[in-house]
Amino acid sequence: MKYQTVIGLEVHLQLNTKTKAFCGCSTDFGKAPNSNVCPVCLGLPGSLPVYNREALNSAIKLALAFDCQIQEHTKFDRKNYFYPDLPKNYQISQFDLPLSKNGYLDLYSQDGIKRIGITRIHLEEDAGKLIHEPGASLVDFNRTGIPLLEIVSEPDLNSPQEAFDYLTSLKNIIEYLDVSDCDMEKGSLRCDANISLRLAGAKELGVKTELKNMNSFKGVKDALTFEVARQTQLLETDEKMIQETRLWDAENGQTVSMRTKEGAKDYRYFPDPDLTVFVIDPATVAEIKARLPELPQEKMDRLIKEYGLTEYDAKILVSSKKDAKFAEDCIRDYPGKDKKEIVNWLIGPLLSEANMRNMQLHELKLERKELINLVGFVQKQEISHLSAKNVLNQLIGSSRSAGDLIREGNFAQISDTQALNGIIETVIQENEKSVNDFKSGKTNALMYLVGQVMKKSSGKANPKVVGQLISRRLTDV
């Protein structure tokens, strides 16, 4: 590759506290305009902010989950600029003493582990919503003051795919902490990207482009992909690149330049005199750290250790917190010592069923008990694996038990020699060539013959028993 892509991501995350950052208004989404407001979040003259304890705790939890250093002394600063969705015409944010910095997120891929640095995670408040109409704009302040965390990554991502993976991993971890809904559609997770290209091996960074207006993880990936192509072309034709902000136009699949504003922005940051400093002593941090829920990586490691799962299997299971809980409950309740069987069912047939229904594992209407019973029936060879998959399909959403369904559907595996011999005879009759192949030593022919018996028995024959019977039958003669 002639050029190296360098990407940094800025994620804004809405915390799922009940109330706003600096006042007791509700953070509920989708309410009537200007109904979740008060003098404080409206920035009315004379109003004053008081920070939400729960927001601070959530922020510390998140920072710890990414191994950030928590600043012992942190404070709020005012970021001054004028915009109608900002009632005070300044945002309460953090500048030089952010809550936390120097963390990381590890990306796992076939090529190994790549560590993406997290520069800082800091506290701020959200702005309101603007609706543009011809000739005017309408302002709704419901969203103003919702507590936000800004998560800034180092420019360690080197491809749009990595950026996508970073976002999915980030979301995964945040879900485990339960500090945010992380829903890009509802706006509780927003992402801006910074991208530049440089000659492979070059030390200096290229000209940076800021990308905004991506509304999904895929949108981020697509926008970055477009940018890589666009910037590559510019570099190849030696065109001068300017530092600018571009908006992603999802409809037309391209980025568009925002008209460049005169001069760099001067936010005139200064410490907010209406808020005190916050001293976060190491003892408090240790306490919060001790109470952190198990994070995806930890859970994965534990599943491997406790249940002997492969890394591959474990990774699939932890990718969603609720799915992981469902899976773990199943694994725990499964009476067999070797958990491989139940795990295979979870990541195999069960995951297929979920994908087919466009649902997550834990959303399937399936009783853990019945799944385990079903797997038990297969273990006891009362039903073939193939039939069991059928039963599973019916079991989901049904109030019937696995046993009932097997009986009613007549799925019971036929292991009885007498019952099977009849079919076996017919198959031997009909497949002379395969019989001869087997007799002359081609073991594949046996599998073929077994397959024919399965077919004739609508999958109910016990394939193992069939194989033994055919084998004996043909070698005896």
Place this chain on the structure above:
Amino acid sequence: MSIDQETIKQVAHLARIELQPKELEKLSAELYAILGFIDKLSVLNVEQVKPASHILPISNVLREDELQPSLTPDKALENAPSKKGNFFSVPKIIE
């Protein structure tokens, strides 16, 4: 130190205040005098001194995550110079 009219214009833009040429001239002279007076601070050696961004020795003032009554949209919009339904209305934004 002096403060030229160009700087004042930029600062006025940051502060979103439209200044008339006469105002600009007058302000320039006034601020020049005031800044000259303020410059006496530059003689002090403050390297080892901590800035007093907060004069009170209090910290960690927080509130519980509990709902408090909000204003009704009517009350919130009572003083609005222009509104449409339950929205505040502002003139079009030209980027």
Place this chain on the structure above:
Amino acid sequence: MELNQFTAQELLEKLKARQISSGEILESLYARIKETDSQVKAYVRKRPENKDIPISLNEEKGMLNGFPITVKDNICTEGLATECCSKILQGFLPPYDATVIRKIKQNGGTIFPLKANMDEFAFGSSTENSFFGPTHNPWGLDYVPGGSSGGSAAAVAASSAIWALGSDTGGSIRQPASFCGVVGLKPTYGRVSRYGLIAFASSLDQIGPITKNVRDAAILTGIISGYDPKDSTSVNLPVPDYTQSLTGEIKGLKIGIPKEYFVEGMDPEVKEIIEEAINKLKNLGGFTSQVSLPHTEYAVPVYYIIATAEASSNLARFDGVQYGYRAPSNNLIEMYKLTRAEGFGQEAKRRIILGTFALSHGYYDAYYLRALKVRTLIKQDFDRVFNDFDCIVTPTSPTSAFKIGERSQDPLKMYLSDIYTISVNLAGIPAISIPCGFTKKGLPVGLQIMAKPFNEEMLFRVAHTFEQNTEWHKLKAKL
């Protein structure tokens, strides 16, 4: 004697004894306003020609029994226009009460329906910067009443208010109190909630009482003080009964007289009056001694950086979007620029520009950061003195009231008139101004007493003792 001539404490006793009603007090105030306010102009927005002003008297309950209080126009009163005497806030009806207002109402107090005049957004030392025009000093109608709480002080001096609330960022309660011959207290920063006070400089502002005598100030301070969970900068300390500190004696108290406040070129009349007052304190048993507050000369520049920087940010919200004046315009940025150009007065614009400059890129370290550091040095000066002294005594102002128009063209000269009051706000300590004499022209001179944080009791004790052993508080302006 007219009811408006009494002190708050006297009237509260009469109310309690059911000798009078709060309605009668209000009528007496209206009568006085009719007599005096067309000349004094202490009040804004309505000059009552008749009594038909809608008033909602509070029930005669609590310690105040409906007793009225005059409020400065920058303190939010629900349903009563609060405009900071600025065009840009015209018509603003707060949908909520400031905490101090809530406390007064809870104690049975009535908020007087006319607000007191002030310098626009509290930017000023003369009340000449009001959108409604200046207030005139009752002791000399050609003279300023001081500022920015000039309306509150003049009303109390004219007896068109029994007592009033003002706000003090750099001397805005104490200096007008001194110019108008009344009592004015700036409490310790954090003693009184700022919730509902339309902010000028968040790290300096405090609401405080302006009264006819020290006892009234002690009563009112007790009512408005206290921890407020809505104000992150309010301090959780119990509020004592300040009337208990009115012991009437100061034997053995150590009083510091800072040499930097008595410099060459001081107004000779003021110097003489203050020296006499200090002697009086000595005669009453106090030990006076010279002290040094070496960074005094830097207080005014430090103040004008910090206060204007904070103000430039606090006033950014006045933009025509949600309330107040909005200029006709074609697009948003025009709306911002014209609204603020037309809505703010000259002094407001000057301070906003100066403050924005001090915070702007490239200047922050040299101005704002440096000012914050010197502020620490100023505070340390006071900490050192209060280790050995119970209080500090100084003049409140270098001069008595000046004439209307005399300094309004010279902003720097105007700023320098705050020289004795400003350090107090920077250090966050409490201070009181009490009348201590008159110039030959018959204009009042004020004595300032400072104490260490949360020691308002010391102020009341010293001030009350001085007051009760002199006659200054008994003299009334002839209107």
